[in-house]
Amino acid sequence: MRDAADTKRRLLAAATEEFAERGIAGARVDRIADAAGCNKAMLYKYFTNKDSLFDTVFGESVGKFVLEVPVDTDDLPGYAGKLFDRYEEQPETLRLAVWHRLERPDGKWVTEIVLANEIRLHDLQRAQDEGRLSKHYTPMELLVLIQSISTAWATTNSELGVRTTLSREQRRGLVVDAVRRLIAEQ
Amino acid sequence: MRDAADTKRRLLAAATEEFAERGIAGARVDRIADAAGCNKAMLYKYFTNKDSLFDTVFGESVGKFVLEVPVDTDDLPGYAGKLFDRYEEQPETLRLAVWHRLERPDGKWVTEIVLANEIRLHDLQRAQDEGRLSKHYTPMELLVLIQSISTAWATTNSELGVRTTLSREQRRGLVVDAVRRLIAEQ
DNA sequence: GTTTGTCAACCAACCAGTTAGTTGCTACCG
DNA sequence: CGGTAGCAACTAACTGGTTGGTTGACAAAC
Numbered sequence: 001m002r003d004a005a006d007t008k009r010r011l012l013a014a015a016t017e018e019f020a021e022r023g024i025a026g027a028r029v030d031r032i033a034d035a036a037g038c039n040k041a042m043l044y045k046y047f048t049n050k051d052s053l054f055d056t057v058f059g060e061s062v063g064k065f066v067l068e069v070p071v072d073t074d075d076l077p078g079y080a081g082k083l084f085d086r087y088e089e090q091p092e093t094l095r096l097a098v099w100h101r102l103e104r105p106d107g108k109w110v111t112e113i114v115l116a117n118e119i120r121l122h123d124l125q126r127a128q129d130e131g132r133l134s135k136h137y138t139p140m141e142l143l144v145l146i147q148s149i150s151t152a153w154a155t156t157n158s159e160l161g162v163r164t165t166l167s168r169e170q171r172r173g174l175v176v177d178a179v180r181r182l183i184a185e186q
Numbered sequence: 187m188r189d190a191a192d193t194k195r196r197l198l199a200a201a202t203e204e205f206a207e208r209g210i211a212g213a214r215v216d217r218i219a220d221a222a223g224c225n226k227a228m229l230y231k232y233f234t235n236k237d238s239l240f241d242t243v244f245g246e247s248v249g250k251f252v253l254e255v256p257v258d259t260d261d262l263p264g265y266a267g268k269l270f271d272r273y274e275e276q277p278e279t280l281r282l283a284v285w286h287r288l289e290r291p292d293g294k295w296v297t298e299i300v301l302a303n304e305i306r307l308h309d310l311q312r313a314q315d316e317g318r319l320s321k322h323y324t325p326m327e328l329l330v331l332i333q334s335i336s337t338a339w340a341t342t343n344s345e346l347g348v349r350t351t352l353s354r355e356q357r358r359g360l361v362v363d364a365v366r367r368l369i370a371e372q
Numbered sequence: 373g374t375t376t377g378t379c380a381a382c383c384a385a386c387c388a389g390t391t392a393g394t395t396g397c398t399a400c401c402g
Numbered sequence: 403c404g405g406t407a408g409c410a411a412c413t414a415a416c417t418g419g420t421t422g423g424t425t426g427a428c429a430a431a432c
Contacts, residue, residue, distance in 0.1 A: 041378075101343050140351070149335070151334065155284075158295070165326070174323070182368070184367075214388095216388090227390080
């Protein structure tokens with residue numbers, strides 16, 4: 001019954017859900033503890049406070065993400081499609097990232113993101129040097145474009161009435177096709 | 187000295203800043219009243235509660251936005267550039283929209299958005315019918331793509347270390363060029 | 373018996389929303 | 403013109419409930 005590691009894991013899972021849903025200011029510490037089936041004191045023992053709990057949750061979320069969706073420099077449209085799939089299946093990742101950007105603008109940079117990004121930039125650069133990838137955009141420009149296009153549907157305000165009229169497969173198709181067009185030679 | 191309309195305007199201005207900065211859950215009603223230089227009770231007289239104050243702020247922000255940035259179906263890259271400019275110069279608009287999407291997912295639809303969107307879709311459709319615009323993407327797909335590309339830089343998490351390394355003009359150039367590529371024939 | 377995990381109860385600060393009372397403007401009356 | 407009644411604009415202080423964070427007592431494992 002007594003399992004510190006498991007308690008910690010349950011707290012993290014509950015916190016992930018709560019933060020993804022409501023953000024930092026909207027999240028309630030009591031609700032997280034309740035959902036984890038344990039006491040608030042545990043939360044403050046394992047994570048020093050609300051903000052640092054969020055940071056842990058976000059770091060963990062990003063860590064999983066970069067492991068699970070590696071960039072394929074020889075198939076950027078396919079990469080964009082995989083990003084799209086991941087955001088569709090686990091929207092918490094994206095929501096946490098948006099909350100992070102809005103609510104912790106000067107929070108410590110998550111090293112997982114910085115490192116993963118440097119590797120991606122380097123890989124793209126090499127693909128361009130070796131002639132496997134169009135040089136029309138710089139590696140950084142490519143990353144920004146692919147990122148924004150793969151999250152296009154998720155970040156569109158619902159007023160466009162868009163979510164309902166197109167199937168997931170159609171929306172995915174647009175993402176893949178748009179990236180294909182961007183990196184096409186000429 | 188006693189000017190109801192002006193008090194209301196000051197409250198709206200203060201609320202816009204506070205909500206854009208901190209979102210709904212993070213905003214403080216006292217802070218808004220203080221910044222507006224008036225009493226909290228005034229806020230509750232003119233706007234019934236915090237949520238409806240946010241709705242008013244957001245509706246007003248969107249209303250101004252759609253008036254100031256009309257779509258030009260014959261120059262979509264230029265339209266994307268204007269969107270980019272507007273988001274650079276008045277980031278509150280975009281921030282409010284993101285807070286809205288995160289914190290009021292089932293709030294009432296802002297009619298300004300719905301209407302403006304219908305008009306845009308219709309205009310794009312006609313441009314395609316008259317052969318002035320590529321039919322590769324549907325009007326709705328075009329809107330979603332243009333929207334996401336023009337906000338690409340603003341919605342990229344700072345971990346990419348991107349904001350500092352490229353000038354505003356360079357970032358704008360990318361947005362315009364990407365849209366140009368997407369709607370190019372062939 | 374000592375360390376470690378757990379919890380109920382507690383606290384001070386905070387926060388959205390209310391109320392009872394005051395102030396300044398103005399339209400009407402003499 | 404001078405006085406004043408009425409009303410909208412405004413305010414200070416309060417309320418009931420919530421929130422992040424703490425603590426001291428107890429229980430289980432070793």
